[in-house]
Amino acid sequence: MTTEFRQRRGRGRVTKDILRNGDVLSAAALAALGVYVFAEAWSWPYYNEDGPGPGFFPVWYGVVMVVLSLALIAMTIAKLPRAETPDWQGISRALITWAAFAISAALMGWLGFLVSFALLTFFMITYVFRQPAVTAGVAAVIAAAAFYLVFPFALSVPLPTGVFGF
Amino acid sequence: MDVLNGLLHGFAVALQPTNLFWCFVGCFLGTVVGILPGLGPAATIALLLPLTFKMDPAGGIIMLAGIYYGAKYGGSTTSILLNIPGESSSVVTCIDGHAMAKNGRAGPALGIAAIASFVAGTFGILALTLLAPPVASFALQFSSPEYFALMCLGLALVVLLSGPSLIKGLMSLFLGLWLTSIGTDLFSAQARFVFGQSELLGGMDFVVVAIGVFAIAEVLASIDGGEKARMLPVPKGVRNLLPSWEELKACRFAFINGSVTGFIIGVLPGAGSAISSFIAYGIEKAFSKHPEKFGHGVPEGVAAPEGANNSDSGGALVPLLTLGIPGGGTTAIMLSALVLWGVRPGPLLMTESPDVFWGLVASMYIGNVVLLILNLPMVPVFAQILRMPVHVLFPVILGISLVGAYGVGGRLFDVGLLVGFGLLGYTMVKLKYPTAPLILGFVLGDAMERALRQSLTMSQGDLGILVRGWISATMLACAVLILLLPLLGRFNKARVQAIAEGG
Numbered sequence: 001m002t003t004e005f006r007q008r009r010g011r012g013r014v015t016k017d018i019l020r021n022g023d024v025l026s027a028a029a030l031a032a033l034g035v036y037v038f039a040e041a042w043s044w045p046y047y048n049e050d051g052p053g054p055g056f057f058p059v060w061y062g063v064v065m066v067v068l069s070l071a072l073i074a075m076t077i078a079k080l081p082r083a084e085t086p087d088w089q090g091i092s093r094a095l096i097t098w099a100a101f102a103i104s105a106a107l108m109g110w111l112g113f114l115v116s117f118a119l120l121t122f123f124m125i126t127y128v129f130r131q132p133a134v135t136a137g138v139a140a141v142i143a144a145a146a147f148y149l150v151f152p153f154a155l156s157v158p159l160p161t162g163v164f165g166f
Numbered sequence: 167m168d169v170l171n172g173l174l175h176g177f178a179v180a181l182q183p184t185n186l187f188w189c190f191v192g193c194f195l196g197t198v199v200g201i202l203p204g205l206g207p208a209a210t211i212a213l214l215l216p217l218t219f220k221m222d223p224a225g226g227i228i229m230l231a232g233i234y235y236g237a238k239y240g241g242s243t244t245s246i247l248l249n250i251p252g253e254s255s256s257v258v259t260c261i262d263g264h265a266m267a268k269n270g271r272a273g274p275a276l277g278i279a280a281i282a283s284f285v286a287g288t289f290g291i292l293a294l295t296l297l298a299p300p301v302a303s304f305a306l307q308f309s310s311p312e313y314f315a316l317m318c319l320g321l322a323l324v325v326l327l328s329g330p331s332l333i334k335g336l337m338s339l340f341l342g343l344w345l346t347s348i349g350t351d352l353f354s355a356q357a358r359f360v361f362g363q364s365e366l367l368g369g370m371d372f373v374v375v376a377i378g379v380f381a382i383a384e385v386l387a388s389i390d391g392g393e394k395a396r397m398l399p400v401p402k403g404v405r406n407l408l409p410s411w412e413e414l415k416a417c418r419f420a421f422i423n424g425s426v427t428g429f430i431i432g433v434l435p436g437a438g439s440a441i442s443s444f445i446a447y448g449i450e451k452a453f454s455k456h457p458e459k460f461g462h463g464v465p466e467g468v469a470a471p472e473g474a475n476n477s478d479s480g481g482a483l484v485p486l487l488t489l490g491i492p493g494g495g496t497t498a499i500m501l502s503a504l505v506l507w508g509v510r511p512g513p514l515l516m517t518e519s520p521d522v523f524w525g526l527v528a529s530m531y532i533g534n535v536v537l538l539i540l541n542l543p544m545v546p547v548f549a550q551i552l553r554m555p556v557h558v559l560f561p562v563i564l565g566i567s568l569v570g571a572y573g574v575g576g577r578l579f580d581v582g583l584l585v586g587f588g589l590l591g592y593t594m595v596k597l598k599y600p601t602a603p604l605i606l607g608f609v610l611g612d613a614m615e616r617a618l619r620q621s622l623t624m625s626q627g628d629l630g631i632l633v634r635g636w637i638s639a640t641m642l643a644c645a646v647l648i649l650l651l652p653l654l655g656r657f658n659k660a661r662v663q664a665i666a667e668g669g
């Protein structure tokens with residue numbers, strides 16, 4: 001990033017851009033992971049009478065992870081691009097889907113696969129894809145029934161069962 | 167077993183009714199997956215892997231390979247009709263394929279894509295048949311230092327070609343190395359990075375990681391993108407799909423170019439079929455008498471990239487089967503599948519498991535014929551798949567992912583991991599971190615650490631053992647050179663352009 005560009009944007013804005021930059025944030029997270037890997041591996045035998053110990057390999061890649069992350073942060077700050085506005089609508093649609101998927105996975109132990117999967121399908125079709133509730137309901141029931149017929153029934157692949165017994 | 171006897175034995179295996187059936191199933195699923203944007207062969211193979219645990223290894227690998235090369239046939243249909251690549255290897259086909267379709271030549275464009283895929287695909291398998299035995303016998307000289315050096319070389323190439331940022335490629339690789347070291351160290355029984363969770367003592371299952379990083383991430387990225395396109399009509403009847411004599415004549419060089427370029431690039435780990443199709447297209451345009459027509463619907467612009475991405479499949483199987491080194495995400499999953507079935511890919515595969523090796527090679531000849539039939543007269547039928555609403559498709563993919571993760575060990579803990587890896591994969595896609603190095607790091611990390619530790623045990627800690635033999639020294643020197651290449655401005659510009667245009 002040029003000095004002129006930095007001056008134009010102002011110091012406060014540049015700091016804000018750095019802290020919002022995905023590359024800087026991800027590299028910082030990876031640097032933290034590298035430090036954790038190194039610290040954990042350092043507590044295990046690095047070398048013993050049989051040869052390299054369990055700490056040998058992770059110590060080295062932990063160090064390399066930290067070095068690479070810091071390099072990525074430095075390179076990103078050096079040529080900080082103009083802040084692009086992310087497509088928050090698209091991202092929130094994907095994250096809501098992921099959250100629904102996570103909740104459905106968490107409910108699987110209690111409700112069983114078929115019910116939690118039908119709920120996930122219903123939610124995705126109505127909320128994420130904005131389709132009528134009737135369409136979503138029919139699709140959810142058919143999809144869950146198809147999964148039952150294909151996996152436990154035809155292929156003998158067990159699915160988690162819940163309080164309803166299926 | 168020489169090549170001819172091996173191939174005859176392979177045909178005896180591949181022509182067994184059950185294996186023929188699995189070959190057809192693989193090719194069929196591959197075509198479907200290739201046509202569907204948002205679901206790639208890596209994700210599909212990862213999803214289906216748990217269902218193949220009880221299968222015979224020969225039948226299982228025949229089916230998975232069918233999905234792998236079948237997807238490349240099917241990918242062109244979406245590129246030509248929708249201008250959206252059904253698969254990353256079909257990105258370049260969009261340029262002239264869709265232009266031909268808009269000019270009212272959709273049928274011949276689909277026909278040329280199928281014929282080029284068949285010609286180059288068959289060339290790739292022929293080259294695999296002839297090249298694999300000498301490569302395997304050469305690899306018999308390898309011991310731990312050579313294997314460590316080979317993995318370094320393969321991973322360096324993967325990192326170089328996986329994305330524009332070398333650092334992000336390396337970070338992805340190291341993340342894979344870390345994930346694979348979670349669990350109990352087999353040398354010392356030391357529990358590593360298990361966070362007090364007894365479920366992690368046995369390590370994380372590859373299937374869970376692969377489904378999360380590929381399938382879930384692809385679904386989330388597609389929902390994020392939310393793009394829609396208008397499909398051009400598919401001409402009915404085989405006659406309307408056949409290119410004219412002039413068009414076929416114009417594609418003569420493109421068939422050869424696609425075949426040879428695709429195979430050579432395919433052998434290189436990391437390059438992948440997206441890059442091979444881009445390079446074949448570039449060569450075609452550079453040597454053409456009318457380069458200015460490229461981009462406006464020339465048949466050579468369809469034949470060269472489609473040929474290259476199919477010949478690439480044969481090339482990619484050379485290092486996988488003879489050295490046990492996968493070159494990309496899909497072949498990494500195929501390696502894991504072979505290991506799960508108790509088959510060890512590498513120089514001894516041909517002698518220890520001739521049914522698997524030669525059966526697979528022979529099945530690919532058959533699969534190419536099956537795919538030609540599926541992709542010429544049947545293409546209007548397959549094109550109907552594009553009418554399947556995504557609001558039904560995506561929940562089904564998520565459901566199959568849940569079943570796949572649970573099916574690995576019958577534990578809800580794996581389902582929880584799947585959810586985490588799905589978010590990781592999506593975050594990587596959004597932040598432009600390539601996912602292939604992570605998967606390869608995960609698959610090869612364990613073997614790489616073992617090879618390094620065995621080498622140092624053999625030499626009593628002397629690192630010089632890694633460069634004492636000429637083979638390992640050459641490979642390590644190449645790996646270092648490869649990682650230094652992006653420092654050359656002009657080379658890096660060409661590399662970044664190739665990756666960007668290759669998808």
